[in-house]
Amino acid sequence: MTAPGELRVIPVRLEGEIRSGDSISQKLFGAIHSQGMKLLPGDVLVVTHKIVSKSEGSVVSLSEIKPSLKARRWGKTHNVDPRLTHLALAQAKRVVRMRGGVLITETRHGFVCANSGVDVSNVDGGESAALLPDDPDASAESLQREIHKQIGISVPVIIADTFGRPWREGLTEVAVGVAGMQVFRDFRNRTDAQGYRLKATLEAVADELACAAGLVCGKLSGTPAAIIRGFQYEAGPGRARQLIRPAKRDLFR
Amino acid sequence: MTAPGELRVIPVRLEGEIRSGDSISQKLFGAIHSQGMKLLPGDVLVVTHKIVSKSEGSVVSLSEIKPSLKARRWGKTHNVDPRLTHLALAQAKRVVRMRGGVLITETRHGFVCANSGVDVSNVDGGESAALLPDDPDASAESLQREIHKQIGISVPVIIADTFGRPWREGLTEVAVGVAGMQVFRDFRNRTDAQGYRLKATLEAVADELACAAGLVCGKLSGTPAAIIRGFQYEAGPGRARQLIRPAKRDLFR
Numbered sequence: 001m002t003a004p005g006e007l008r009v010i011p012v013r014l015e016g017e018i019r020s021g022d023s024i025s026q027k028l029f030g031a032i033h034s035q036g037m038k039l040l041p042g043d044v045l046v047v048t049h050k051i052v053s054k055s056e057g058s059v060v061s062l063s064e065i066k067p068s069l070k071a072r073r074w075g076k077t078h079n080v081d082p083r084l085t086h087l088a089l090a091q092a093k094r095v096v097r098m099r100g101g102v103l104i105t106e107t108r109h110g111f112v113c114a115n116s117g118v119d120v121s122n123v124d125g126g127e128s129a130a131l132l133p134d135d136p137d138a139s140a141e142s143l144q145r146e147i148h149k150q151i152g153i154s155v156p157v158i159i160a161d162t163f164g165r166p167w168r169e170g171l172t173e174v175a176v177g178v179a180g181m182q183v184f185r186d187f188r189n190r191t192d193a194q195g196y197r198l199k200a201t202l203e204a205v206a207d208e209l210a211c212a213a214g215l216v217c218g219k220l221s222g223t224p225a226a227i228i229r230g231f232q233y234e235a236g237p238g239r240a241r242q243l244i245r246p247a248k249r250d251l252f253r
Numbered sequence: 254m255t256a257p258g259e260l261r262v263i264p265v266r267l268e269g270e271i272r273s274g275d276s277i278s279q280k281l282f283g284a285i286h287s288q289g290m291k292l293l294p295g296d297v298l299v300v301t302h303k304i305v306s307k308s309e310g311s312v313v314s315l316s317e318i319k320p321s322l323k324a325r326r327w328g329k330t331h332n333v334d335p336r337l338t339h340l341a342l343a344q345a346k347r348v349v350r351m352r353g354g355v356l357i358t359e360t361r362h363g364f365v366c367a368n369s370g371v372d373v374s375n376v377d378g379g380e381s382a383a384l385l386p387d388d389p390d391a392s393a394e395s396l397q398r399e400i401h402k403q404i405g406i407s408v409p410v411i412i413a414d415t416f417g418r419p420w421r422e423g424l425t426e427v428a429v430g431v432a433g434m435q436v437f438r439d440f441r442n443r444t445d446a447q448g449y450r451l452k453a454t455l456e457a458v459a460d461e462l463a464c465a466a467g468l469v470c471g472k473l474s475g476t477p478a479a480i481i482r483g484f485q486y487e488a489g490p491g492r493a494r495q496l497i498r499p500a501k502r503d504l505f506r
Contacts, residue, residue, distance in 0.1 A: 003290060005476070007262040007469050008255075037256060097504045104504070112420040121454065125447040162454070166419050166505035167365040168427065169498050170437050170457025172464070184423050185471070193475050194378040201374065201415070203467070204423025211425070211464035214456070215484055216260050218438075222446050223258070231468055245422050251350045251357070252419035252505045 005230070010037065011216040012225040020057035025146035027051075028225055037227070041153050044228040045143075046213035049161045049176055050122050051224045052139050053130040060087060061128050062120075074098070084118055087129055091116035096253055107132060110244040111176060112253065113163045132161065136177025137239045144179040156180030156233055159240070160210035160217075166252060173214035175206035175240045183207075183238040204243060205233070255483070263290065264469040265478040273310035278399035280304075281478055290480070294406050297481040298396075299466035302414045302429055303375050304477045305392050306383040313340060314381050315373075327351070337371055340382055344369035349506055360385060363497040364429060365506065366416045385414065389430025390492045397432040409433030409486055412493070413463035413470075419505060426467035428459035428493045436460075436491040457496060458486070 002008070014031045018024065024047065032038060039045065053059060067075065067082035071089060075082030078101035085103065089095070092105035096112055105116045109132065117132040133139045140157040147155050159177030164170075175183065187201035213226035247253050255261070267284045271277065277300065285291060292298065306312060320328065320335035324342060328335030331354035338356065342348070345358035349365055358369045362385065370385040386392045393410040400408050412430030417423075428436065440454035466479035500506055 002261075003263045003288060005264040005266075005469055007465070009260040009262065009465070010256045011258040013258075035256060099504060100502075102504060121449055122445045122447060123449070126449040162456070167498055167503060168457065168460070168496050170455045170460065170496060172457050172460050174421070187471075192375045194375060196374055196376070196379040202423045203415070204421065204425050205468060207421070207423065207425050208464035208468050211461035212260070212262070212468060215458060215461050215465060216258055218440075243421050243423060245420055249353075250420060251352060251355060 002230070007212070007231055008229040009212050009216050010227040010229060011221075011223045012227060013221070013223050014051070014225070015222070018051040018054040020054065020059070022055045023146065024051055024055050025143055025150060029150065031225075032227070039147065039151060039153065039155050039227065040229065042229065044156045044158060044181065044209055044231055044233055045147070046158045046160055046210060046226045046228060047143065048217060048224045049133060049136065049159050050119070050130050052133045052136070052143075052159055052177070054123070056133055056139065058131040058133055059123060059128050060131065063127065074103070084115065084120065084129060087131075088115035088118045091118060091131060106247070106253070109136065109176075110241065111163075113161075117161060117176075132176060133159065137179065137241055138177075140177035140179035140240070154180060154235075156235070158206055158209055158213070160213060162214070173207070173210035175210045175243060178206050178238050178240040180235065181206070181238050182234040182236045183240065183242050185234070206238065206240065206243060259483055260465070261482040262465050262469050263480040263482060264474075264476045265480060266474070266476050267304070267478070268475075271304040271307040273307065273312070275308045276399070277304055277308050278396055278403060282403065284478075285480070292400065292404060292406065292408050292480065293482065295482065297409045297411060297434065297462055297484055297486055298400070299411045299413055299463055299479045299481060300396065301470060301477045302386060302389065302412050303372070303383050305386045305389070305396075305412055305430070307376070309386055309392065311384040311386055312376060312381050313384065316380065327356070330354075337368065337373065337382060340384075341368035341371045344371060344384060359500075359506070362389065362429075363494065364416075366414075370414060370429075385429060386412065390432065390494055391430075393430035393432035393493070407433060407488075409488070411459055411462055411466070413466060415467070426460070426463035428463045428496060431459050431491050431493040433488065434459070434491050435487040435489045436493065436495050438487070459491065459493065459496060
């Protein structure tokens, strides 16, 4: 029984690996179908960026990296693989903090995150690193288009990555690519149940959807996607880049 | 039909207002029951801090506030109610940033957030402000105990608030009080599907659960709680204060 207003977060398990050139939509359809499920109008599909990067070939073999002196020093001091540091610096538009073993950068997309999003988990056992997709909003749009082509319905797509944050411990999921829905739910100038006009409430629902999906995706379980059913999203041309605060308005960069 | 591994996020609608001294557990049971639902073992209950603050009497009438000169100047320059600024400063242990109309403080609990969490939405139409609960972890524990007393099962409780964050636009939910579950899912030193040993993955599941609940709670809908069903939480003495990064390890304070 489904309660009114209820949200369902349905994990999509994927057998086997995604390789460069693979069609993610095909793989996901196969997986969804083999779970006895299907995508329905109103669903939102959340996909971890890792399978997108793999399918797009945004994976670098670490053996090909010749780390710079800076990366070697940092790696030695902080016991991290200097090739990863080299890659993270190469992917960065700007270093935001580089201190105490923590490297926070601004990527060329504008995301502020650790190590420019360069990641060796769930790639190939530590010998290769996945980069963020080249243009994650475009990747989401392309996946949305593929889905529409194959099943004739328009399902918003969120591409998620796992980011840390200042002030709070632990990582949470964020949306790095979005297509087909507004990324915010806008309560500004609406009136609450007590008649008070809300001033500053712009809810980052795309990030919250990424978090909800993260709860079922995990990091070990071979579950790189989730279907979110029952969320009243607002259709439209939302983009994850709208979630990036412009540097000039950011007090913590 | 529920898919294996599926998560359900079930909104709990509450008729009427919460007043100082009200039993939240009684009110929530009434609401859950009238929706034809009940709490089950394995459920997590997420409650917005606002109803907790109201029931605990952590609400201040703005007419009683005599704003300081600093608050009056800030209010005038940035077109905000100086009484709210006064209250926010009074609730702060430390001002983290006060610039361009944005006041970020560290509360005495240690949370870093806008205006010390002082909030006039969903209180009484703009004439009163809700503060954060005195000790939100203790509030969560007390609610968990009440629930156990009434229905004999131990349901983890998360008290959520809506916070902004650096680098990204929009607000998301965070856990400000937790009882009955670990706040992190710890992947450190576990091995992914490719045999790679994960290094830094400590997932803040309490915050992600708060976000999932936020998707159904909204700000206008009289839905101050949600039941999350199907999440494999780790029982234990987790506390929201574990989610606060100690100032000395924080590069952005």
